[in-house]
Each structure stands twice: as structure tokens, then as C-alpha cells.
């Protein structure tokens with residue numbers, strides 16, 4: 001009897017702790033929105049030139065891998081669907097499928113996952129290292145708000161980098177589809193594109209863009225959340241970094257599911 | 266006159282009390298030295314005094330005003346008055362030495378002209394003997410150089426109170442005594458209050474007006490430097506004899 005109530009207590013404590021974490025996460029999110037707005041109005045509180053530096057880092061660092069991955073995904077998904085469509089003699093509809101799937105779903109998802117692994121991990125590693133080395137404390141006693149100084153440039157930079165990455169990824173992913181259409185299903189590229197434009201519109205591009213943007217913000221907030229709450233010790237940096245990637249990817253998939261409901265339900 | 270007074274202060278992290286029942290004051294315009302074994306809580310106490318770790322119990326008064334750890338405003342007005350040298354320097358790794366030292370100016374006095382900024386930064390960096398390393402990044406500096414750059418950053422805005430956590434650890438005797446001169450100079454010319462954590466007997470001898478000795482979670486001694494040795498206390502004697510022997 002006694003052990004049972006003890007067990008219950010442990011579960012309850014765990015639950016409360018998780019609730020506490022959830023609150024901290026949303027608190028950070030609200031703070032960051034506030035600080036970003038405040039920066040955009042007053043142009044103060046972050047280091048001059050930092051946005052450009054972060055933008056360059058984010059766009060440049062993830063550009064090659066985003067291209068490679070979306071091309072491969074484009075090819076894979078096209079081959080899979082082309083094989084099925086062949087059975088019905090509906091080869092030409094490959095372009096519809098690839099266009100919609102890439103723009104709306106696969107590019108946002110893959111770009112999000114890559115950004116989580118590349119940018120999110122490095123943001124968490126950087127911030128948690130700063131925390132462990134007292135740099136965050138040093139910022140505070142210099143009268144600087146670390147949550148603004150470190151996070152706002154990254155949030156703005158990812159907002160600027162995402163459209164670029166999405167546009168390139170869309171292009172490369174569809175190019176993968178065109179290749180498969182050409183060499184596997186014998187669809188000439190012109191017909192592929194013409195057929196695709198019948199159904200794919202700018203709206204699809206923007207849906208994908210907005211989704212990726214929100215994934216990007218989720219990644220930066222999650223990374224900051226995991227980075228700032230490291231207490232001490234270098235070994236915690238590694239753990240926080242891993243956790244931040246897991247959290248970002250889980251959030252991306254959760255948000256994606258929510259979007260799907262809003263778009264199609 | 267005292268610039269900081271604390272009453273019945275317990276410091277620590279969460280439910281771990283590191284130091285308890287502290288009652289002391291820090292005199293304005295003087296150098297106060299804190300000492301104690303490694304791990305006894307000197308850095309923790311310093312972080313509590315500068316408003317980073319809320320006390321577990323008791324209050325801290327700055328010029329008679331209580332620090333309210335829940336109020337951003339109270340903390341910010343405290344931060345405006347202090348400069349801090351952290352135990353491991355805590356320079357920002359993404360900025361070079363010049364930019365690190367200029368950071369408080371750039372963030373707090375944005376309107377300051379570029380030439381004035383440069384003059385202030387050069388002056389502080391040459392005072393700590395780093396006039397040549399402006400362009401270097403923290404990762405390219407030795408531990409002692411990082412500390413000195415961090416000291417330049419801590420004093421760039423001429424704070425009312427300068428906190429230094431082991432400023433001379435890892436420095437050679439010559440540079441270290443140069444730093445002592447610098448701290449004394451800040452006290453004499455600017456009337457700055459200086460709080461230093463250090464183990465170096467030589468520098469304590471040279472700079473200390475007041476000494477606080479921490480031991481086993483409590484304040485073991487707090488008073489004038491001259492009174493330290495007249496107490497005939499076994500702990501203090503071994504502490505200083507051991508330290509002294511290491512150096513001679």
C-alpha cells in the first residue's frame with residue numbers, strides 16, 4: 001500500500017515537472033516574440049552585425065545538404081509513385097503528385113529536419129557552453145538581456161534564410177521528379193512542367209514557405225530552451241544538444257500534423 | 266561607510282546551502298579580500314552579491330537599498346553600478362579582444378563616438394598589458410591573458426564596485442603584481458570599491474584593507490587586515506603558512 005502511494009507520488013512529481021517545463025517553454029516563446037518586436041521597433045539590445053553573420057551562417061551551412069537531401073527525396077518519392085502510376089497508365093500525373101508533395105509537404109519537412117540537426121544543434125551547443133562558462137552571467141551583469149542578445153538575431157536570421165532555402169529546395173526536389181519522369185516514365189520535361197503548372201500554384205509554394213518558417217522558429221526556440229536551462233558541467237552540453245534536436249524534430253512533426261488538419265480536414 | 270551590507274544571509278543552490286548565517290559589510294572605497302579553500306563557496310557568494318543567485322535566506326543592501334531579486338528593475342540598477350571579472354574570464358568567444366572590451370560601451374552608451382570608444386578600450390587594454398592583442402580571439406589567448414582582457418572589460422565603464430574572482434590565478438609574479446598596482450590605482454584615483462577573491466598572500470598583503478575568511482560554510486573571520494594575524498588562530502595560521510611556503 002505504502003509503496004503504491006509512493007509510486008503515485010513519483011508519477012505526480014514527474015507530471016508537475018513536465019508541466020513546469022511546458023510553462024517555461026511557452027514563457028520563453030512569449031519573451032522572444034516580445035524581444036523581437038521590441039528590437040524591430042527600437043533597434044537596440046543586440047550586437048551590431050550579428051543578424052547578417054547568423055544569416056550567412058545558417059544559409060551557407062545548410063544550403064548544400066538541403067539541396068542534396070531534397071533532390072534524393074524528390075527522386076525517391078517520384079520513383080515510388082511513378083511505379084504505381086504506371087500500373088494504371090497514368091504516368092503523366094506523376095508531375096501533379098511530385099509538385100504538390102514537394103512544395104507542401106516534403107520540402108518543409110526535410111528542410112525543417114535538416115535545420116534542426118544543423119542549426120538547432122549548434123545553437124544549443126553554443127548557448128549551453130556560454131552558460132557553463134559564465135558568459136550568460138557576464139552578459140547579464142553587463143546589463144544585456146541574454147535571451148534577447150543571443151536569440152533575436154537568430155530568429156530574424158532564420159526568417160530570412162528560410163525563403164531562400166525553400167525556394168532552392170523546391171527547385172531541386174522537383175528537378176529530381178523531372179529526371180525520374182524523363183528517364184523512368186518517358187515524360188519529356190516540358191510536358192512534366194506544363195502538366196504540373198496546371199495544378200500547382202503559387203499558393204502551394206507559400207503554404208510550404210509558411211510551414212517551414214514556423215518550423216524554423218520552433219527549432220530556434222527549442223534550441224534556446226534546451227541551451228539556457230543547462231545548469232553546469234560540460235557533459236550537460238552534449239545531452240542538451242541531443243535533446244534539443246529530438247525536441248525540434250518532434251515539434252516539427254507535431255506542427256506538421258496540425259497543419260495537415262487545418263489544410264485538409 | 267559601507268557600500269554593501271548583508272544580514273543573516275544563506276547562500277547556495279536550490280536546496281543545497283553552501284554558506285550560512287553571513288553578516289558582513291563591504292566598506293566603500295576600499296579593497297576587500299575574500300579567501301577560503303577551493304570549493305568553500307567564494308564564487309557562489311560573489312554571484313549572490315552581484316545579483317545572479319537569489320539568496321536562500323536574508324537580505325543584501327546596496328547603499329542602504331535592499332536588492333529585490335524578483336524585480337528586473339532592481340537588478341538592472343544594481344548591474345549598472347558593478348563591473349565583474351569572472352573566475353574563468355567569461356569573454357564571448359565570438360568576439361575578439363577589442364570587441365569584448367568594447368561590448369559594454371556598445372551596448373550601454375551607443376551614442377559614444379568611435380574615437381572615444383577606441384581611446385577607452387586601448388587605455389584599459391594597455392593597463393592590463395594587452396595593448397598588442399586587440400585582434401586576437403579568446404581561444405587564441407592563454408588563461409592569464411583571458412583573465413586580463415576580462416578585467417579590462419569589467420572596468421571599462423568605471424563601475425562603482427569592481428568584483429574580481431581570482432584575478433591573478435595563473436599569472437606570473439610580475440604580471441600579478443602589476444594587476445595589484447592597477448587595483449590600488451583604481452581605488453586611489455577613482456575611489457572605486459574593489460572586492461577580490463584571491464589566495465595570493467603577496468597580493469593580499471599589498472592590497473587588502475579588509476579581509477573575510479570563509480571556512481566550512483561559515484564566515485570564520487571578517488575584519489581589518491592588520492587584525493588578521495593578531496588573532497592567534499590555527500586555521501588562519503596554517504592557511505597562510507601553507508600558502509606562503511608555496512611561494513617562497
Ligand SMILES: Nc1ncnc2c1ncn2[C@@H]1O[C@H](COP(=O)(O)OP(=O)(O)O)[C@@H](O)[C@H]1O
Nearest residue numbers: 231232278283302303304305306307308309310
Ligand atoms: N551551479 C551550481 N549548482 C549547484 N552547486 C554548485 C554550482 N556551482 C558550484 N556549486 C557547488 O558550490 C560549492 C562552492 O563552489 P564555488 O563557489 O565555486 O567555490 P569556490 O569559488 O570557493 O572555489 C562547491 O561545492 C560546488 O560544487
Ligand SMILES: [Mg+2]
Nearest residue numbers: 307308352430
Ligand atoms: Mg571560485
